[in-house]
Amino acid sequence: MNQTSTWDAERALSRIRELAHLPGPLLPILHALHEEFGYIHQEAVPLLADELNISKAEVHGVISFYHDFRNAPAGRHVLRICRAEACQSMGCEALVSHVENHLGVKMGETTADRSFTLESVYCLGLCALSPSAMLDGKPYGRVSHQVADFLIDSARRHS
Amino acid sequence: MSVKIFVPCDAAAISVGADVVAHAIQEQITARRLDLKVVRNGSRGMFWLEPLVEVETLRGRVAYGPVSVDAVAGLFDAGFSDGKDHPLRLGLTEEIPYLKNQERLTFARCGIIDPLSLADYVSHGGYKGLERALGMAPEAIVEEVTQSGLRGRGGAGFPTGIKWRTVLNTPGDQKYVVCNADEGDSGTYADRMIMEGDPFVLIEGMTIAAFAVGATGGYIYIRSEYPHAFRTMKRAIALAYENGYLGANVAGSGKRFDLDVRLGAGAYICGEETSMLESLEGKRGQIRPKPPLPAIEGLFAKPTAINNVISLATVPIIMEKGGAFYRDFGMGRSRGTLTIQLAGNIKHGGLVEKAFGLTLRQAIYDFGGGTFTGRPLRAVQVGGPLGAYFPESLLDTPLDYEALAAQKGLLGHGGIVVFDDTVDMAKQARFAMEFCALESCGKCTPCRIGSTRGVEVIDKIIAHQNRPANLQLLDELCELMVDGSLCALGGLTPFPVLSAVRHFPEDFDKPAPVLPAHVGERAQETQQWR
Numbered sequence: 001m002n003q004t005s006t007w008d009a010e011r012a013l014s015r016i017r018e019l020a021h022l023p024g025p026l027l028p029i030l031h032a033l034h035e036e037f038g039y040i041h042q043e044a045v046p047l048l049a050d051e052l053n054i055s056k057a058e059v060h061g062v063i064s065f066y067h068d069f070r071n072a073p074a075g076r077h078v079l080r081i082c083r084a085e086a087c088q089s090m091g092c093e094a095l096v097s098h099v100e101n102h103l104g105v106k107m108g109e110t111t112a113d114r115s116f117t118l119e120s121v122y123c124l125g126l127c128a129l130s131p132s133a134m135l136d137g138k139p140y141g142r143v144s145h146q147v148a149d150f151l152i153d154s155a156r157r158h159s
Numbered sequence: 160m161s162v163k164i165f166v167p168c169d170a171a172a173i174s175v176g177a178d179v180v181a182h183a184i185q186e187q188i189t190a191r192r193l194d195l196k197v198v199r200n201g202s203r204g205m206f207w208l209e210p211l212v213e214v215e216t217l218r219g220r221v222a223y224g225p226v227s228v229d230a231v232a233g234l235f236d237a238g239f240s241d242g243k244d245h246p247l248r249l250g251l252t253e254e255i256p257y258l259k260n261q262e263r264l265t266f267a268r269c270g271i272i273d274p275l276s277l278a279d280y281v282s283h284g285g286y287k288g289l290e291r292a293l294g295m296a297p298e299a300i301v302e303e304v305t306q307s308g309l310r311g312r313g314g315a316g317f318p319t320g321i322k323w324r325t326v327l328n329t330p331g332d333q334k335y336v337v338c339n340a341d342e343g344d345s346g347t348y349a350d351r352m353i354m355e356g357d358p359f360v361l362i363e364g365m366t367i368a369a370f371a372v373g374a375t376g377g378y379i380y381i382r383s384e385y386p387h388a389f390r391t392m393k394r395a396i397a398l399a400y401e402n403g404y405l406g407a408n409v410a411g412s413g414k415r416f417d418l419d420v421r422l423g424a425g426a427y428i429c430g431e432e433t434s435m436l437e438s439l440e441g442k443r444g445q446i447r448p449k450p451p452l453p454a455i456e457g458l459f460a461k462p463t464a465i466n467n468v469i470s471l472a473t474v475p476i477i478m479e480k481g482g483a484f485y486r487d488f489g490m491g492r493s494r495g496t497l498t499i500q501l502a503g504n505i506k507h508g509g510l511v512e513k514a515f516g517l518t519l520r521q522a523i524y525d526f527g528g529g530t531f532t533g534r535p536l537r538a539v540q541v542g543g544p545l546g547a548y549f550p551e552s553l554l555d556t557p558l559d560y561e562a563l564a565a566q567k568g569l570l571g572h573g574g575i576v577v578f579d580d581t582v583d584m585a586k587q588a589r590f591a592m593e594f595c596a597l598e599s600c601g602k603c604t605p606c607r608i609g610s611t612r613g614v615e616v617i618d619k620i621i622a623h624q625n626r627p628a629n630l631q632l633l634d635e636l637c638e639l640m641v642d643g644s645l646c647a648l649g650g651l652t653p654f655p656v657l658s659a660v661r662h663f664p665e666d667f668d669k670p671a672p673v674l675p676a677h678v679g680e681r682a683q684e685t686q687q688w689r
Contacts, residue, residue, distance in 0.1 A: 023459065024421075026441030031383075031422055058442075065443040065600075066424035068383050084345030085540055088590070089503035089578045090531065122427060122544075122594070124384050125348040126171045127576070128206035128501060128508025137386055141174035141206075 004038035004073070011036065012044055016051050026052060026062055030069055039070040074117040075110040077155045080134045081143075083120045086127035095131050096120075098145045102152060115156055161194040162240060165213040165220070167270065169202035169355050170387040171348065176227065177210040183231040184212070195240055201356015203270035204510030205257050213252055216242035222249040257526060262488060263512045264496050265473045269356035274391055277398055280359040286410070288478030292367045293412050297327055300371035304474065306482030308494025313339055313430075313467030314542065314571040314647075316560045319474075322464060325454035326372035329462040334374035336365050337439070337458055337465045340381040340388070341423050341430035344543025346502035346574030349510060350468035354381070354388035357472070358395035362418065364471035366409060367478055369416045372464045377416065380435050382423040392420045427598040431646045432465045434600060445600040446646045467572070469498055490516035493559040501527045503576035520554035523577060534579035538587070538663065542571025544594050545651035547658035548587065567658060569651070584663035589617040591655040595648060606649025609640045613656065623671035630660065630667065
């Protein structure tokens with residue numbers, strides 16, 4: 001399960017200031033904010049612009065460029081399924097359809113009960129054990145439809 | 160001293176249960192009051208055998224695998240901690256043919272040592288390369304690496320020594336060494352494995368690189384999809400600092416080298432070196448036009464040596480044993496060893512480090528054992544999402560930079576993805592364009608727009624709309640992307656597309672499938688553009 005706290009501008013500011021001394025600090029800061037809150041809150045944009053002395057447009061440009069940074073909170077669990085070539089060769093698209101049906105949402109969406117967010121990922125480096133997936137940061141290889149069902153159901157039972 | 164039991168901590172091993180197996184083994188040790196110690200090692204790279212558990216015996220390490228949690232108690236009952244027989248016993252690890260038939264230079268320690276034990280690293284030959292380099296002038300180090308014939312293992316294959324020489328000869332108050340660990344190509348995992356299994360070899364390689372080019376600062380840019388590698392590298396760097404291998408006085412030499420790890424954020428393009436520099440500087444990962452070369456004007460506009468993980472991790476053995484030792488492996492202009500990664504629909508997927516020159520067929524059949532599904536092999540993609548698809552008839556091509564280029568393919572980072580006969584090559588061609596559209600940084604038009612138009616044209620071909628004209632259009636579009644794109648993403652995406660068309664024309668000549676409504680509409684819209 002993802003442990004994140006609700007948005008708090010003061011807390012965000014202190015995380016920003018902890019890392020602002022780094023050369024090229026924006027990505028490490030965005031990662032820290034993402035880890036803390038689970039997404040990048042809109043209010044973080046002017047804070048970052050002020051603290052780093054860059055324009056809001058520049059901050060927004062960076063956040064929107066990278067696939068990792070969400071602009072809204074994810075579900076309690078994030079299931080990322082690899083859809084790159086190695087996993088394609090082992091049927092990842094059928095796995096994606098199966099999981100979408102199981103959860104009743106499409107890739108990139110969050111279930112209505114906010115228990116799960118489904119995301120596509122392009123390579124987890126587990127290509128000899130395709131199809132692969134990552135659930136809340138934990139890697140899984142040889143993910144059959146049954147394994148996917150098991151992972152989803154047991155994660156739901158525990159939250 | 161207690162006997163050691165090795166259970167890998169490699170992410171791929173964990174993905175099939177290595178953590179739970181390690182836990183179960185520890186429980187048995189406690190319950191049975193045995194004098195055994197569980198060590199978490201890297202992976203040997205035989206992934207179909209993971210979790211591969213090894214036991215230290217007088218005759219050498221004995222392997223058992225794949226070990227499931229259910230099997231653990233039975234293994235203890237059978238006396239596996241003394242190397243005794245069991246249905247999962249594979250014999251001496253080093254005697255397993257898959258491993259025995261390799262030439263492991265870069266991966267010599269991977270899977271053998273505890274990745275975060277500096278003592279293990281040093282007792283297995285670690286820091287011997289640095290020791291020798293410290294007694295040499297920068298020019299001599301560069302010369303040694305040049306003589307070794309080492310070429311960039313990230314994919315471009317540029318001679319590492321020549322790149323270093325440019326950085327060395329460029330004056331600068333501050334220079335950097337940057338390690339490209341944004342291993343985004345599907346079918347590749349060698350960088351991840353070495354960072355998780357032998358992180359100090361990368362630190363040592365970067366330190367040597369820094370002293371060779373006159374750099375005092377370094378960064379490793381690791382993709383966020385690799386959280387385990389990131390954590391291992393962070394810890395290894397902290398340990399290297401604590402033990403005087405990084406910082407103001409590296410190994411008592413009086414020389415400074417500071418190293419840090421940075422995390423990517425899910426952008427494939429950041430594996431392109433200039434895009435990676437932008438990302439390190441905290442900007443959008445958009446590519447920079449070259450020139451200036453990063454070797455002259457790189458990170459924060461300072462001279463920067465950028466190398467792939469495997470290139471840098473190979474430097475210590477070159478410095479230890481000499482350039483000539485390394486150059487003696489390989490064929491033609493591809494010297495040394497290649498870390499082949501067998502992936503996808505393959506029975507025995509894993510890492511094969513072997514002198515250049517093995518053919519695709521030898522890699523896939525002699526090592527890989529054919530397809531995982533047991534169905535006939537139909538296509539092989541070599542070198543990641545920008546690599547060409549090869550049919551069965553081209554499998555005798557040797558894995559060598561020039562030989563693959565001669566077949567209009569590329570070696571890339573050494574990943575081989577196998578597909579069986581259920582693959583639809585028109586779909587694969589479409590995916591190549593779709594992926595380029597998804598990951599394009601947007602800087603240049605051929606890549607940004609061309610990839611989207613490419614998806615549309617392939618959709619029309621699949622939908623049986625004016626096929627001959629659209630195939631010709633696709634050809635022209637690809638030519639434009641190759642000639643007009645600023646970097647390899649737009650410039651190489653045509654490789655998988657055109658190779659699919661060339662080698663598998665029958666897949667572009669099937670009756671039109673019944674398409675979902677939106678695809679048909681989009682094809683209609685773009686009809687006008689044609």
